[in-house]
Each structure stands twice: as C-alpha cells, then as structure tokens.
Amino acid sequence: MLETIWFILWGVLWAAYFMLDGFDLGLGTLLPFLAKDETERRMLYTSMGPFWNGNEVWLLTAGGATFAAFPAAYATMFSAMYTPLMLLLFAIIIRGIAFEYRGKIDDASWRARWDALFVVGSALPMLLLGVAFANIFAGVPIDADGVLQGNLLTFLNPYGLLGGLLFVMLFLVHGAIWGAWRAAGELGSRAGRAAAKLWPVLLVVAVVFLGASWFATPLYKNYFTMPLLWVFPLSAVAGLVLTRVFIAQAAWGKAWAFSALTIVGATFFGVAGLFPNIFPSSLDPAFSKTAFNSASTAPTLGIMLAVALVMVPVVIAYQTWVYRLFSGKITRESPSYE
Amino acid sequence: MDVLMLSRLQFAVATLFHFLFVPLTLGLSVLVAIMETIYVRTGDEEYRRMAKFWGKLFLINFAIGVVTGITLEFQFGTNWSRYSTYVGDVFGALLAIEATVTFFLESTFIAVWAFGWKKLSPKAHAVAIWLVAIASNLSAYWILTANAWMQHPVGYTIRNGRAEVTDFLAVITQGFAVVTFVHTVSGAYVLAGFFVLAISAWHLLRNQSTSFFSKSFRLAANFALAGALVVMGLGHLSGSEVASAQPAKLAAMESHWETSSNVPMYLLQWPDAQGERNAVQAIPIPGLLSLLAFHDSGATVRGLKDFPGAERPPVFLSWLSFKIMVGAGTLILLVSLLAWLKRGNPIASPGVLRAIILALPLPWIAIEFGWVLAEVGRQPWIVYGVMKTADAVSRLATVQVATSLAGFVTVYGILGFIAISLIVRFARKGPVAE
Numbered sequence: 001m002l003e004t005i006w007f008i009l010w011g012v013l014w015a016a017y018f019m020l021d022g023f024d025l026g027l028g029t030l031l032p033f034l035a036k037d038e039t040e041r042r043m044l045y046t047s048m049g050p051f052w053n054g055n056e057v058w059l060l061t062a063g064g065a066t067f068a069a070f071p072a073a074y075a076t077m078f079s080a081m082y083t084p085l086m087l088l089l090f091a092i093i094i095r096g097i098a099f100e101y102r103g104k105i106d107d108a109s110w111r112a113r114w115d116a117l118f119v120v121g122s123a124l125p126m127l128l129l130g131v132a133f134a135n136i137f138a139g140v141p142i143d144a145d146g147v148l149q150g151n152l153l154t155f156l157n158p159y160g161l162l163g164g165l166l167f168v169m170l171f172l173v174h175g176a177i178w179g180a181w182r183a184a185g186e187l188g189s190r191a192g193r194a195a196a197k198l199w200p201v202l203l204v205v206a207v208v209f210l211g212a213s214w215f216a217t218p219l220y221k222n223y224f225t226m227p228l229l230w231v232f233p234l235s236a237v238a239g240l241v242l243t244r245v246f247i248a249q250a251a252w253g254k255a256w257a258f259s260a261l262t263i264v265g266a267t268f269f270g271v272a273g274l275f276p277n278i279f280p281s282s283l284d285p286a287f288s289k290t291a292f293n294s295a296s297t298a299p300t301l302g303i304m305l306a307v308a309l310v311m312v313p314v315v316i317a318y319q320t321w322v323y324r325l326f327s328g329k330i331t332r333e334s335p336s337y338e
Numbered sequence: 339m340d341v342l343m344l345s346r347l348q349f350a351v352a353t354l355f356h357f358l359f360v361p362l363t364l365g366l367s368v369l370v371a372i373m374e375t376i377y378v379r380t381g382d383e384e385y386r387r388m389a390k391f392w393g394k395l396f397l398i399n400f401a402i403g404v405v406t407g408i409t410l411e412f413q414f415g416t417n418w419s420r421y422s423t424y425v426g427d428v429f430g431a432l433l434a435i436e437a438t439v440t441f442f443l444e445s446t447f448i449a450v451w452a453f454g455w456k457k458l459s460p461k462a463h464a465v466a467i468w469l470v471a472i473a474s475n476l477s478a479y480w481i482l483t484a485n486a487w488m489q490h491p492v493g494y495t496i497r498n499g500r501a502e503v504t505d506f507l508a509v510i511t512q513g514f515a516v517v518t519f520v521h522t523v524s525g526a527y528v529l530a531g532f533f534v535l536a537i538s539a540w541h542l543l544r545n546q547s548t549s550f551f552s553k554s555f556r557l558a559a560n561f562a563l564a565g566a567l568v569v570m571g572l573g574h575l576s577g578s579e580v581a582s583a584q585p586a587k588l589a590a591m592e593s594h595w596e597t598s599s600n601v602p603m604y605l606l607q608w609p610d611a612q613g614e615r616n617a618v619q620a621i622p623i624p625g626l627l628s629l630l631a632f633h634d635s636g637a638t639v640r641g642l643k644d645f646p647g648a649e650r651p652p653v654f655l656s657w658l659s660f661k662i663m664v665g666a667g668t669l670i671l672l673v674s675l676l677a678w679l680k681r682g683n684p685i686a687s688p689g690v691l692r693a694i695i696l697a698l699p700l701p702w703i704a705i706e707f708g709w710v711l712a713e714v715g716r717q718p719w720i721v722y723g724v725m726k727t728a729d730a731v732s733r734l735a736t737v738q739v740a741t742s743l744a745g746f747v748t749v750y751g752i753l754g755f756i757a758i759s760l761i762v763r764f765a766r767k768g769p770v771a772e
C-alpha cells in the first residue's frame with residue numbers, strides 16, 4: 001500500500017516539476033526568437049526570474065524522493081542513464097548561472113555570451129528529459145545487476161527521440177503562453193503568435209506519440225485492466241484542445257492552466273501505464289525495478305509520507321503566494337532585476 | 339585510473355568546489371539578516387545599504403552554491419549506485435527531507451528577497467532573508483546528519499541484504515551529527531565574518547565609506563570571534579567523537595602507530611607510512627593526545643598497527659589535513675581576537691587591517707582540509723565499518739567517468755573563476771550611493 005502511494009507521489013512530483021520548470025525551459029529556448037532587443041530580452045528574464053529556482057527544486061525533490069522511496073530504482077536509473085544525466089546536470093548548472101550573472105555586468109558581449117549558454121542550457125534539459133522518460137516507458141536494456149547493456153546511442157532510438165520531441169513541443173508551447181501572459185505590448189503579442197504557431201506541431205507530435213506508444217511500449221496494458229486510468233490521457237487531450245481555444249481568445253491565464261493540465265495529464269499517462277515499474281528492463285521483466293522490489297522499508301516510507309503530506313502543501317502555499325506577488329504585466333518600463 | 343578512483347576524484351572535486359561557496363552562504367545569510375533587522379529596528383538607512391551591498395555579494399555566491407549542490411545529490415545515484423541501493427533506506431530519506439523542507443524554502447525566498455525590495459514592507463522583506471538563512475542552516479543539518487551517519491552509522495540493522503532503519507530518531511539526533519553540524523556551521527560563520535572583515539578592511543585602508551565599513555567591521559568582528567570560539571570548542575569535541583567512533587582515523591590524523599597509554603602529542607612530527615613509523619618525532623607534551631581524545635591523560639589510544647593494512651586510511655594525507663586545519667584554526671582565532679579588540683575604531687589600526695586581509699584565505703583552507711580529513715580519514719570505508727568504498731561504486735565504463743570528471747573540472751573551473759571575479763569586482767566597487 002505504502003509502495004503504491006509513493007509511486008503515485010513519485011508521479012506527482014515529476015508532473016509538478018514538468019508543469020513548473022517546463023515553462024521557463026520552454027521560454028528560455030524561445031528567447032532569441034521572441035525578443036528583438038535588449039529590453040525585450042530583459043522582460044523575458046524578468047518574467048521567469050523570481051520563479052525558476054523554486055521550480056527547479058521540484059526536480060531535486062523528485063530525484064530525492066526516488067532515492068528515499070525506491071533506492072534501488074534510483075540507483076539503477078541514475079547509473080544506467082549516466083551520460084544523459086551528466087549532460088542534464090551541466091545544462092542546468094550553466095543555465096542557472098546564466099540567469100543570475102547575465103545582468104551583473106553592463107556589457108553587450110557579456111550578456112550575449114550568457115544568453116547563448118542560457119538558450120542551450122534551457123533546450124537541452126527538455127530534450128534529455130523527454131528522451132529519458134520515453135526510454136523508461138519502453139524499457140531500458142539493463143541486466144540483472146541493473147547495469148546498462150549499451151551506451152548513449154542506445155537511448156537515441158526513434159521512440160526515445162519522439163519522446164524528446166514531445167517534451168520540447170509541450171514546453172515550448174507552455175513557455176510561449178507564459179511569455180504572452182506576462183509580457184505586455186508587442187513582445188507579448190509575438191509570444192502569443194508563437195504559441196498559436198507551435199500548437200499544431202505539438203498536436204501532431206502528441207498524436208504520433210500516443211500511437212507510437214501502442215507499438216513501442218506496454219503502457220496501454222494497465223488501461224485495459226483499469227479503465228479509470230483513461231482519465232489521464234483524456235485530460236491531456238482535453239487540456240490540449242482547450243489550450244488552443246484559449247490561445248485563440250488570448251485568455252493567457254486559462255491557456256497556461258490548460259497547457260499545465262496537458263503536461264500533467266501526459267506525465268500521468270506514462271506513469272500510470274508504467275505501474276508498478278519504475279525502471280523496466282527491456283531484456284527481462286525479472287530485471288525491472290518496480291515500486292515493490294526497489295522500495296524502502298515501511299518505516300522509511302511512512303516517515304517520508306508524513307513529511308510529504310505536511311511539507312508539500314506548505315510549499316505549494318508559499319510558492320503560490322510568490323507567483324501572486326510577482327504577477328503584474330511586465331512592460332518595457334518595468335524595472336529590471338539586477 | 340579505474341572507475342573507483344575517478345568517481346572518488348569526481349566526488350571530491352564536486353564537494354570541495356561546492357564547499358568553497360556554501361559556508362559563505364550559511365554565514366553571510368545570517369549576517370545580512372542581522373543587518374536588515376537592525377535597519378528595521380532602528381531605521382538607520384546605512385544598515386539597509388549594508389544589507390544591499392553584502393546581499394549583492396551574497397547572491398553571486400549563492401547561485402554557485404545552489405547549482406553545484408544538485409550535482410552532489412545526483413552523484414550518489416550515478417557514481418555510487420551500489421551504495422545508494424545498500425543504504426538508501428536510511429540515507430535517501432535524509433536527502434529527500436533536506437530537499438522538501440529546506441531547498442524549497444531557500445530557493446523560493448531568496449527570489450522574494452532579491453526581487454522584493456519595492457514589493458514588500460521592510461519588515462516582510464527582512465523576514466524573507468531570515469527564512470533563507472534559517473533554511474540554509476537547516477539544510478546543513480540534514481546533509482551533515484547524512485554525512486554523520488556515514489561516519490558513525492546508528493539506528494539501523496542489516497536485513498534483506500541492505501541497511502534498514504530501525505530508529506530514525508537516533509539517526510537524526512546522534513551526538514556525532516550534532517557535533518558535526520555545530521562545528522561546520524560555526525566554521526561557516528567564521529568564514530563569512532572574515533569575508534566581511536577583509537573587504538571592510540580593504541576599504542577602510544583606503545578611507546572609503548568609512549562609517550559604512552566600520553559598522554560592517556564591528557558586526558563581523560563579533561560574529562567571527564563567536565564563531566571561532568565555538569568552532570575550536572566543537573573541534574575538540576569532534577576529535578573526541580572521532581576517537582571513540584573511528585579509532586583508525588584518530589590514529590592516522592595523529593600518525594600514531596603503536597597502541598599505548600599515556601600518549602604524548604609531538605610538536606614536531608613527520609610520518610613515514612611505508613616504514614610504519616614517524617621519520618621525525620620530537621618535543622613531546624606528555625599525555626596530551628590521551629587527554630584530548632579521552633579526557634584522561636592515562637588513556638590508551640589504539641595505534642595504526644592495530645588495524646590490518648587494508649583497513650587503514652591514507653596516513654599522510656589524513657595527518658597533513660589535520661595539521662593544516664588545526665594550524666589555520668589557531669591563526670584564525672588569533673586574527674579574530676585582534677579584529678574583535680579593534681572593532682571600536684578599526685581604521686586607527688592599519689596593521690591589523692592588513693593582517694586581516696592577508697588572513698582571508700585561512701577559513702577556506704581550514705574548512706576544505708577539514709573535509710579532506712573527514713572523508714579521506716574514513717577510508718577504506720564509505721560507511722564506517724559497514725561498507726567499503728570499493729564495494730559502493732557503480733559499474734560504469736571508465737571513459738564515461740573520465741569524461742564527466744573532465745567536464746566538471748572545466749565547467750567548475752570557468753564558473754568558479756567568473757564567480758570570484760564578480761565578487762572581487764563588486765567588493766572593490768563598494769556600496770552604491772543612493
């Protein structure tokens with residue numbers, strides 16, 4: 001029972017991470033395409049500045065919770081995906097520093113260098129996370145000791161790359177909507193138009209991904225034994241459609257909320273299909289790391305559950321407060337953050 | 339080099355680099371919070387400008403500390419997967435709690451503080467930096483509890499082929515953890531105190547913003563001396579904890595070979611690890627090692643020869659790190675005392691100001707070598723007496739780890755250089771006139 005609860009919480013943490021950091025990764029990637037001058041670049045940074053760090057902690061917490069609740073799965077997943085994870089780490093390290101340092105020196109070439117690193121550091125995590133999760137959905141060639149029988153190229157199979165593309169498109173749309181919501185004037189309209197243009201691409205990729213998952217993964221199996229789970233892919237699809245409806249109405253807050261629903265629904269589409277696997281082996285199901293064969297003891301799961309049930313609502317409360325505190329439209333005249 | 343050695347090096351690089359910045363975060367967050375509180379209480383604008391100036395340096399430093407911390411959490415899984423599987427039931431929970439309880443708090447409220455000067459009342463704004471300070475310091479408690487468990491495992495049993503928690507409360511309240519925490523955090527306060535003292539001294543020597551930097555100096559002098567006294571006292575307790583929990587580490591850091599009682603401490607000593615003896619050993623202070631380790635000058639101290647060769651830590655490095663840490667610590671105490679004595683009118687003592695600037699690296703030296711001693715001195719164990727480091731490493735290809743290590747050295751080298759250059763640049767510029 002505790003194992004199942006933690007499996008669900010594990011999915012919730014990843015979904016929260018994708019929903020939150022997703023928009024700043026996406027908008028960060030779009031930076032050179034949306035912002036036409038330094039003021040506009042500064043406006044986009046300002047729209048993410050107070051939030052990105054808090055968003056990224058959801059990644060740390062998702063990683064930490066995997067370690068605490070399912071140590072063997074954490075160990076296998078992180079060591080088998082060594083090279084992609086290292087690339088992810090370098091990307092988010094450089095990106096975080098770019099965020100904080102680009103405005104420290106008033107010099108165009110200093111800023112241009114950080115901007116370039118920022119864009120790469122934003123784009124790479126989307127792709128890597130998508131490739132990683134698609135590979136997990138499909139199963140990874142790990143042996144009985146949890147050792148990867150392959151290399152970096154093993155992950156770059158067609159379905160893995162399709163997952164990467166899906167994450168990129170999801171987050172780009174999510175980020176463009178955020179830009180349209182927060183930035184005033186021509187920059188905001190440009191971001192809105194980008195969201196409208198990117199949406200059909202996302203739709204195509206999402207449909208192809210759902211179809212490819214039928215052939216490349218065993219994800220749908222759980223849906224036939226437990227039809228209630230269809231609520232996840234259906235809410236993702238509904239979210240995607242409503243995102244488009246509200247993009248058309250330029251109701252950006254609502255569009256963002258439904259884009260968030262799409263991301264959460266898509267995450268749970270995969271996570272629910274995965275159960276009870278956390279890191280399945282494509283070589284032999286007996287080698288798979290599941291919520292049951294990799295779980296911590298009941299006392300540890302219990303203590304962690306108590307901590308999560310108390311702290312996660314508190315975190316959500318103060319993060320919501322911070323989002324409200326910094327919620328105004330950003331104009332060309334808005335003060336820049338140093 | 340093999341995967342084990344490369345992974346150890348990578349973890350050492352990542353940790354030592356992380357810890358160039360983290361102690362400043364721990365200490366300076368508290369100092370800035372105190373400055374801003376004085377401003378809120380007294381309305382003295384100069385303290386607000388102090389919070390802003392030191393806060394700006396704080397933010398440059400904080401960013402590096404945060405991003406390099408992520409690496410450490412992930413490395414347990416990437417490079418030490420057999421360790422993570424074996425002890426995750428105990429160790430993983432501590433890391434997860436650290437993230438849930440403290441990382442969210444500090445990462446969220448640092449943004450509130452940095453961006454909220456005009457959005458919040460002065461009081462609410464001061465609360466934000468206090469939350470950052472409290473969260474950072476609490477985060478240190480969780481991660482040091484995790485490290486203390488590797489040094490001195492308690493509250494667990496070996497079952498189902500792994501370490502399982504039996505008494506979580508014992509894990510998070512054991513003496514080793516409390517002593518390690520206070521020792522580390524007070525060391526961080528000393529470091530932050532020296533940072534503010536040295537930059538203030540630099541400006542005072544040039545007669546720049548003298549009122550501003552005299553006030554900063556006074557605050558930091560109190561902070562540094564209090565920290566230095568605690569860190570020395572706790573360092574002693576820490577040594578006693580090591581003496582009872584890790585006798586091999588104690589023997590290595592003192593290069594003590596033969597088990598004996600009434601053990602002296604030698605003022606001049608040079609280990610000869612190959613020959614299992616000391617090449618130089620002179621000017622003994624009778625019974626001092628026994629006294630310091632066990633509070634009894636007649637106590638028996640186990641020597642290195644008592645342990646099989648395969649269970650001894652690297653003697654020379656442990657010994658050297660310990661001596662450097664203690665030597666730097668002693669100088670730190672002297673300099674703190676000098677600074678404290680001159681805190682009323684520091685500008686009148688240019689000699690002291692120059693000495694303080696020269697002493698700036700000392701806290702970093704003491705802290706980094708303290709970590710080398712703690713970790714190298716625990717070898718060959720990753721969890722003392724429970725699991726060997728060699729059994730903990732992931733099964734990876736050498737080229738993978740060699741590449742990532744090269745990546746860390748390059749990226750960290752460049753980022754460290756940029757961060758330090760920025761700090762120096764803004765420190766020299768001084769407070770911005772408003």
